[in-house]
Amino acid sequence: MRLGVNLDHVATVRQARRAAEPDPAAAAVLAELGGADGITVHLREDRRHIQDRDLRLLRDIVRGRLNLEMAATPEMIDIALNVKPDQATLVPERREEVTTEGGLDLAADQASIKRAVSALRHGGIFVALFIDPEPESVKSARKLEADAVEIHTGMYANARSETSISREGERVAHAARLAARLGLHVHAGHGLTYANVGAVAAIPEMEELNIGHAIVSRALFTGMARAVREMKERIASARSRPGA
Numbered sequence: 001m002r003l004g005v006n007l008d009h010v011a012t013v014r015q016a017r018r019a020a021e022p023d024p025a026a027a028a029v030l031a032e033l034g035g036a037d038g039i040t041v042h043l044r045e046d047r048r049h050i051q052d053r054d055l056r057l058l059r060d061i062v063r064g065r066l067n068l069e070m071a072a073t074p075e076m077i078d079i080a081l082n083v084k085p086d087q088a089t090l091v092p093e094r095r096e097e098v099t100t101e102g103g104l105d106l107a108a109d110q111a112s113i114k115r116a117v118s119a120l121r122h123g124g125i126f127v128a129l130f131i132d133p134e135p136e137s138v139k140s141a142r143k144l145e146a147d148a149v150e151i152h153t154g155m156y157a158n159a160r161s162e163t164s165i166s167r168e169g170e171r172v173a174h175a176a177r178l179a180a181r182l183g184l185h186v187h188a189g190h191g192l193t194y195a196n197v198g199a200v201a202a203i204p205e206m207e208e209l210n211i212g213h214a215i216v217s218r219a220l221f222t223g224m225a226r227a228v229r230e231m232k233e234r235i236a237s238a239r240s241r242p243g244a
């Protein structure tokens with residue numbers, strides 16, 4: 001199981017002062033030291049956190065897998081084909097949102113997503129589609145010839161009662177099983193924390209988790225390497241003792 005550490009919030013702190021620190025590149029080095037298998041960043045159209053310069057620098061220094069979250073727009077496709085991240089995860093993007101709010105609408109945005117998947121894959125980039133845990137979305141991702149799906153775990157993370165936690169966890173597990181059966185690689189992310197990661201990490205088909213907010217928040221107090229190491233430990237223990 002790979003852990004991709006999302007460093008957007010490191011850039012958020014820097015942009016709050018339009019300063020030089022903290023630098024996502026420094027955070028990436030420490031995250032990899034702590035055991036991150038990859039680094040994930042979202043270059044948004046409004047450049048509210050990660051900047052073009054961060055992406056270029058990260059391409060040079062990241063040893064593991066560099067995953068670019070991006071909208072399926074011509075501008076972002078050009079950037080991706082230039083910088084060549086190992087992986088691109090296509091996400092919906094709305095200017096007014098605080099963070100990515102839902103999975104892609106694969107039916108409504110079929111043409112632009114298909115164009116993006118094809119251009120990126122031709123450029124040698126592994127492509128994941130960020131989708132809600134819905135069987136129809138998994139099947140559409142397969143039809144659009146993506147390499148992988150990243151299953152949105154936000155609804156699972158926001159669930160409060162035991163019943164809804166287990167219902168939302170089961171939707172994620174079901175989508176993961178279906179995706180693997182259709183030959184797609186399976187990733188998940190959004191809203192995962194040290195407390196709730198276990199059930200998602202224990203899904204046998206799961207290959208990669210992308211986690212940002214929880215790790216960067218803990219890193220403020222413990223340092224980045226330790227925060228990443230502790231998340232890796234949670235994931236490893238959930239996979240060795242499913243259901244625990």
Ligand code: PXP
Nearest residue numbers: 100130189190191210211212213
């Ligand atoms: N995966 C995707 C597609 C995202 O958009 C985000 C947030 O940028 C994450 C994972 C990480 O979410 P969080 O910061 O809640 O861990």
